[in-house]
Amino acid sequence: MKKFPILVVVLLFLATFTNAQSKLYNTLIKGGRVIDAKNNINALMDVAIKDGKIAKVAQNIDAAQAEQVVNAKGMYVTPGLIDVHAHVFWGTQPNSYLSNGDVGVTADGFSFRSGVTTMVDCGGPGYKSFDTFKKNIIDKSQTRILAFLNIVGEGMRGGDYEQDVSDMDVNLAAKAALDNKEHVVGFKLAHFTNPDWTPVERIVAAGKLANMPVIIDFGGGKLPIEDLFFKYLRPGDIYTHVFTELERRDPIVDLQTRQLRPFVIPAQKRGIIFDVGFGGGSFNFNQAIPAIKAGFLPDLMGTDLHTGSMNGSMKDQLNVLSIHLAMGMNLQSVIERSTWRPAQAIKRTELGHLSEGAIADIVVLSLRQGKFGFRDIAMNRQEGTQKLECEMTIKGGKIMYDLNAIASPIAK
């Protein structure tokens, strides 16, 4: 009689131990509403992870089959967010702006807490600086870092560097991109101020050589965007800072009539991809609100993260999504534009969705209700009643961030 309980304890211990070894899943996210645009899912589902991959997405997966359970009740579960427009090539090199300079930020400080698992550096390195970028940034970051290579060999060093047409070498840029295909997803042109189409011609030529998209920050040359969309860019190329209202740039909403210009939606239909690229100077309600009212939705929710935007109106990826909710876009729509659409735009279709077998980059979001305020870069204010908050970020099956410790057992 006395021995019996000990035996039971031992057996129970063994049972628990064996059980843990034989569980089907590492982590199970339970009870959340899954939004997976690629697979047309917007329903209450559980998501199971095994060995860094999505193992199963279904209703009512048994919690006993998982080593760790995440309680996502009342929350949204989406693919890890992809920010196609970040500036993470930070460094201490003097006068280097967004290419190994002090305006770039560290990816990991902004990604996971805002639901982002993949960031595309938008033109920080050029072909000359890509190796430094790889060593200092890609290899040292936990965030998945990809890059649009600047068409300027020196990269985004600011000032005269970016005006130097002779440093825009199509062949060398394309070669560097193809040599580093694992990390490079396209090319970037930015900040060019002369009314001269040469840089655009060069970047598109590089894009053709490498069979990769290009992303254009349309400088200050006041060249017509209609020509850019229909004469220079290819379907699949990206126009960023779409909602900017700056003296030096041709806007998508007419400044007099406040109507969306007639060629913009046709350009989108042609396949030009429009990125928000919010940043420190590129998002105006005066453009965004009329455009959205006219039925034009941006394709991508890039943040243009850098030191000049992180504490300003932009803040982070979820603030950008929340602003678009405040302007009337729906949740499904903003999630799609920061998951599956960017994955397609950068031709990384292994990312941005929750298909079985996909990389387990997953975000758990809650949608706060309350009175919130949002600003554009001109200090105009917009009220909102909803705000997204990142509860948990999982990258490659590993919990990288857990705001309220909703995993059990807790990830250290």
Place this chain on the structure above:
Amino acid sequence: MSRLFFLCFLALSVPGFDAYSQGVVSKKRIYGIVIKGGHVIDPKNNINEVMDIATEIAPPSIKGQPVAEPKIALVAKNIDTALALQVVNAKGMYVSPGLIDIHTHVFYGHSKSDYLSNGSVAVIPDSYTFRTGVTTVVDAGGAGWKSFQTFKKNIIDISATRVLSMLNIVGEGMRGGEYEQNIGDMDSEKTAAAALENKEYVVGFKLAHFGKADWTPVERLTKAGKIADMPVMVDFGSGNQSLEELFFKYLRPGDIYTHSFCYVPGVREPIIDTETKLVKPFVRKAQQNGLIFDIGFGSGSFDYRTAIPAMKQGFYPNTLGTDLHASSINGAMKDQMNVFSVFLALRMDIPSIIKAATWTPALTIKRPELGNLSKGAVADITVISMREGDFGFKDIVGNRQEGKRRFECQLTIKGGRVVYDLNAISSKPHLQ
């Protein structure tokens, strides 16, 4: 008719003239910012009630850099918003002095050894400060006397955050590994001399990560502290030496013991008895004598096994340093507001929490112009709201604590300028 037109024109073109158009006598705007209707907590001045705050008008900046820092002009009931260039609506929120994080690692860089001294385990301060209410950070031992000039050039000079430094007693700074075990590089005189030459930025000395049972590093550290008349901060490494001896034989009142709530018996002596879970009597005595106990939460130094019994027994930390670095930003620590919320969940009262990140650290680093809202103090101000809900907080070993409240930083003012505004609660500023 033309006169009316002229008036309309004036009303549209002259900043501040809108008051006329509303039939109100216009007043000269004499304040930069008025923060209206918030619950002010200013531990130095024993204020804990609804008050308004006015700052001085900022002088025009040159190339985006402020030429002088505006000060607190007035704390009073019902300050007239018509007197301000910019108004912050803080109704239902707390207003505190700008927070001081006494334990951070911001000496970022890509140097070869790559740890916390010109390395990528350190973080860029401005990315983590204003959004969590912090206006001043103290880098805790990143730079040594050999690397301080690089720290100044690369970090202090380009940061919008006010960056101060506790110099590492190791000349090479916090470069990790063998560098920090090298007693031969712990030069009290040179370290003290570098501190005194850079008094504007250096506020003390740091010892950390030493792995042997040898008092020499502590002796070198305190000697530097005495020469420069500055406090020292001790991360007590892994030599498993006597805490009581450290507190009573080596440290002075005003010195700082960090990672107070860690729990690694056998490696470092905990402040609680591992059997009885009682705070050791000599620990309380040391605090009563003036030793400063800092949290230094980090990625390995905040453990509920120490924190819960200590807090239950009324042993509160003096300062709530975060030990901010790349391994703590996404873990249990996260940021200063999260550390606040953890202590709220452990039933520390709000004024004590605020004090531990404002007036106490200001006094500890001997910067009494910071961390308070007295007239004439630097206009660093933080507006914080309190969220209600079901929240969870973990420690560094994965234990969980429930909480019903969470602090959220709404707005941060540094040197009289709004540097962060989560929900756009500040008005568009009038031009001067």
